[in-house]
Amino acid sequence: MAFDFKPYTPASEFTTQAAYFSMEFALDQALKTYSGGLGFLAGSHMRSAYELKQNLIGIGILWTFGYYDQGRNEDQTMRCDFRHKHYSFLEDTGLIFPITIHGAEVQVKAMYLAPDTFGTAPMFFLTTDIPENDYISRTISHHLYDADTAARVAQSILLGVGGGKLLDVLGVKMDVYHLNEGHGLPLAFYLYEKHGRKLEEVQKRLVFTTHTPELAGNEEHPMKLLTDMTFFGSVPADEIRRVAGVEQEMLNYTLTALRFSRKANAVSKVHGTVANQMWGANKGICSIIPITNSQNGSYWRDQQLHEALVANDDQALLARKRKLKKQLFDIVADQTGTLLDPEVLTVVWARRFAGYKRADLILRHFERFQELVNRTDRPVQVIWAGKPYPKDYGAIGLFNDIIQKTKGLKTCAVLTGYELALSGYLKRGSDVWLNTPRFPREASGTSGMTAAMNGSLSLSIADGWIPEFVRHGENGFLIPHTDIYQPDHVKDNIEATSLLDVLENEIIPLYYNEPAKYLAVAKAAMREVEPEFESGRMATEYYQKLYNA
Known part of the structure; x- marks a missing residue:
């Protein structure tokens, strides 16, 4: 074999050999293999696996065009740009092997990301965009979430079968295979097939993470197509x-993964309840x-x-925050x-643009919002950022609508290019991190964790991880959510009012009138978010509760 795979020596408590399969990984701004939160989560996992020296291998796909580059049209509205990506830091393993897609042989090439490059577990990225394949086969690894x-079904085969076969080609004896979401x-x-068509043999080795109650995240397709x-x-x-x-003619990825795995995890305590109900x-x-x-x-x-x-x-902390x-x-x-002012309270809403996340909730009672951001005393600045799926025209329309609605306001801005680097600037530079999903549809929502690490306070619906962390007025602020059985427009009206009430009556007075108390709340968030949400x-829990259980 041409490629000599010798990663670091694992720590004694993490010797179980595991492989982590994910459709996206956000590891570094330079490597465009992610779209949003799932990738951010997988990237953090790979970094911590490296720091703990866990015996873990990451398996992903090398997307020729990444996700997309978010640009602007002449009228400032959003544009999707697709550019070919090149990476000198990925090592060509020399490994090319066949898998079968649509009854035809497709060649897969494996590229290697060494642990020391970005401080991650050893990782392999698969591509079909090589001269050995015909044009259609080459396009399988072109676009994340085609x-x-x-094409999306083919991508799942590439990740799951391609990744499984790569580990066999490498000769690595695997103890556990971990599917991060149902894509693989x-x-x-x-x-x-490998273990004699015995379900119990698969269940000995396979574990699964389910990430979302959203239908789009729990893919299903007709058996005939598959x-x-x-x-x-x-x-x-x-x-x-x-x-x-399978009782009907549709196969659900999540349900099938739950039947083939020995154990699965949801991604917050609230989501654990929701997933078990689902x-x-x-x-x-x-x-x-x-x-x-x-x-x-x-x-x-x-x-x-x-x-x-x-x-x-405190003085050094405040100076650095400014x-x-x-x-x-x-x-x-x-x-x-x-031009925004560093002395002014700054609220940021930044995450993947999707309807249920309600990026525009703060704008719902627009006259009241205008009064808040246009005040000469105790003003508020608001910034939005985030990427919709490139074909989610509703979310793209919402993004552009926020641009149009706020373009006359000197204290508001909508940013493009929401990737790792911009996300870091937003989390470090915000005072308040706004999170407004429709309860209980946000399974985890980890962006508030990294904001809290940088002294930005959550102002959030009590969904996902938030109920496990935020104590209202002590280390963050909660937006009360109303009865989930109310019609959406009723919920939106009530919760938009609650959001503005908390902002106007609690956060703004605290920031401007009692800065020492505000700082104490920010410091509590910084202290308490780690180590529980690091x-x-x-x-470590993946090893203790999934891999070694």
């Missing part, structure tokens, strides 16, 4: 129906336990802020021509 259904489900069928695409390898469809318990009535599923998502502190926290906190040096706000505001000015805890 809008074409057949064909791995289960690859293992099923059979035609060779989703199940050489296993007959009738055998899959029997083993996977799937618990189905026969043959494994147990679903909560392991709350977390983020890597050494990557996300500002070191000078952290040192000032540890030294209990400088971080200025750095963010330089980006705002460069992108939008809007990904070293999460990576």
Whole structure:
């Protein structure tokens, strides 16, 4: 074998050999293999695995065009740009091997990311965009979350079967295979064939993380399409129906993963309850336990802020925070021509643009919002950022609508290019991190963790990880959510009012009238978010509760 795979020596408590399969990884601004929160989470996991020296291998896909580059049209509205990506830091393993997609042989090439490059577990990225393939096969690894259904099914086969086969080609004896979300489900069928078509042999080795109650995140497709695409390898469809318990003609990725795994986890305590309500009535599923998502502190926290906190040096902390706000505001000015003031309370809403996340909730009672941001005394600045899926025209329309609605307001800005680097600037430069999902649809929502590491206070609906952390007025602020059975427009009206009430009646007076108390709340958030929501805890729990259980 041409490639000599010798990663670091694992720590004694993490010797179980595991592989982590994810459709996206956010490891560094330079490596465009992610779209949003799932990738941010997977990236933090790989960093903590490296810091803990866990015996873990990351398996992903090398996306030729990444996700997309978020630019602007002449009228400042959002544009999706697709550019070919090149990476000198990925090592060509020389490994090329075949997998079967749609009944045809497709060649897969493996690229290696060494642990010391970005401080991660050893990682392999798979591509079909090589001369050995025809054009259609080459496009399988072109676009993350391709809008074409057949292409997305092919991508799942590439991740699951390609990743499983790569580990066999490398000769690595795997103890545990970890599916991060259902995208890599064909791995289960690859293992099923490999181990004599015995379900119990797959269940000995496979664990699964389910990330979302959203239908779009729990993919399902007709059995005929999946059979035609060779989703199940050489296993007959009738055998899959029997083993996977498929009663209708649709196969659900999440439900099937739960039946092929020995254990699964949800990504917060709230989500654990929701996931068990969603799937618990189905026969043959494994147990679903909560392991709350977390983020890597050494990557996300500002070191000078952290040192000032540890030294209990309030003046140094405030001076650093002001400088971080200025750095963010330089980006705002460069992108939008809007000059913001570091002395003014700054609220940021930044995450993937999706309807249920309600980026525009703060604008719902627009006249009241205008009064808040236009005040000459105790003003408020608001910044938005985030990427919609490139074909989610509703979310793109919402993004552009916020630009249009706020373009006449000197204290508001909407930024493009929401990737790792900009996310870091926003978290370090914000005072308040706004999170407004429709309860209970945000499974975890980890961006507030990294904001809190940098002294930015959560103002959030009590969903995902928030109920495990925020104590109202002590280390953050909660927006009360109303009865979930109310119509959406009623919920939105009530919760938008609650949001503005908390902002106007509690946060603004605290920031301007009692700055010492405000600082105490910010410092409490910084202190308390770690270690409970730092990904070293999460990576350790994966070994304790999933891999070694």
